[in-house]
Amino acid sequence: MKRRSLALQLVGEELARLSPETLRKFELPENLLEAILEAKRINPNKHGGMSRQMQYIGRLMRQVDAAPIVEKLDAMKAPSQKDTALHHLAEQWRTRLLADPTAVGAFKNDIMPDAEPADIDALSALIASAREEYLKRKPPKLFRQLYRFLLKRITDKAAAPI
Numbered sequence: 001m002k003r004r005s006l007a008l009q010l011v012g013e014e015l016a017r018l019s020p021e022t023l024r025k026f027e028l029p030e031n032l033l034e035a036i037l038e039a040k041r042i043n044p045n046k047h048g049g050m051s052r053q054m055q056y057i058g059r060l061m062r063q064v065d066a067a068p069i070v071e072k073l074d075a076m077k078a079p080s081q082k083d084t085a086l087h088h089l090a091e092q093w094r095t096r097l098l099a100d101p102t103a104v105g106a107f108k109n110d111i112m113p114d115a116e117p118a119d120i121d122a123l124s125a126l127i128a129s130a131r132e133e134y135l136k137r138k139p140p141k142l143f144r145q146l147y148r149f150l151l152k153r154i155t156d157k158a159a160a161p162i
Contacts, residue, residue, distance in 0.1 A: 008066055009058030014073055016040060016057070026072055032060045086158055090151040097127050097146070098134070107150075111157050123149065 015023060016039045023036060039053045061069075093111070096103045104124055108115060126149060130142040 005058055005062060008061035009054055011066055011070060011073065012036065012039075012057035012061050013054055015069070016054070022076075026069060028069070029060075029064055032057070032064060035060055082158070086154055087151065090147055090154050093150050093154070094143075094147050097123075097150075098131055101127075111150075111153050 015026070015028075016036050020037060020040075023033060028036070035053065035057050039050065039057060042049050042053055044050060093103075093107055097107060104120065104127065107123070108120055112119065126142065126146050130140075130146045133140065133142045
């Protein structure tokens, strides 16, 4: 029982770190919502007051079904599958572009069909610099910069209306 109470109190602490707008999306009981908002007003340096308020929130959490609240918190913390897929795609393109100099055309056709020639030139220069950086065994600064460039373009393409 004590472990369950402490776990619920920790859930309450996570809720207390959220903004009031986000808290309202959780559809919490009114008394629990008020207690969490009150915890936000307590000076964090007043450990006794904050600790008592967290215990109170834990007690209120025992009176509600915490499973949906925990699920929503976990969903908020986890990156979406779409974001993960976009990151993987950017990594794959980076590997392909560094390995094959002719892959720039494929990237342009697939991801940036209406790109300016200056963007393609910047991409080619970044690829060449990252390749040279790798061969000289320097820290991967341009390697990371290439990844950020690709991820931005891929994310923009994914967000664009069809």
